[in-house]
Amino acid sequence: MAETLSGGCACGAIRFECQAAPVLAVNCHCRDCQRASGTAFSAILAVPKLELQLAGEPRYHKTVGKNGKASERGFCQTCGSQLTFKWERFPDIVGLQAGCLDDPSLYKPMMDVFTASAQPWDHMDPNLQRHAGAPPL
Numbered sequence: 001m002a003e004t005l006s007g008g009c010a011c012g013a014i015r016f017e018c019q020a021a022p023v024l025a026v027n028c029h030c031r032d033c034q035r036a037s038g039t040a041f042s043a044i045l046a047v048p049k050l051e052l053q054l055a056g057e058p059r060y061h062k063t064v065g066k067n068g069k070a071s072e073r074g075f076c077q078t079c080g081s082q083l084t085f086k087w088e089r090f091p092d093i094v095g096l097q098a099g100c101l102d103d104p105s106l107y108k109p110m111m112d113v114f115t116a117s118a119q120p121w122d123h124m125d126p127n128l129q130r131h132a133g134a135p136p137l
Helices: 031-037
Strands: 005-008 015-018 024-028 042-048 052-055 059-064 070-075 082-087 090-097 111-113 129-131
Antiparallel strands (some): 005 015, 042 090
């Protein structure tokens, strides 16, 4: 059985829990993730949508990527914490921001993605797979 992933926003208005193992764990270096995180990348755990229990209602901000597909970032309406991520091209999974986990040490990245947009001051783990664009799913 997978370890329970639980977490929430800074103010506690939104909580999540997932018993399923992550489908993917990535450090995303795209410009949208850089802007949303305010730093080099977003650390995202992708979990099966049907296995995620979400208490509270995030507000979503939608962007459309160069591939024409939409993605939506879910934020707490009270404190502004970014918690979730939805991809049009992967409708059956939801991304969780690793920093919002109750135990962020559970996050074990599998790869770095969109490295073509990585900043020169961003020092990536040389032991991880790297993909210039989207993850190979």
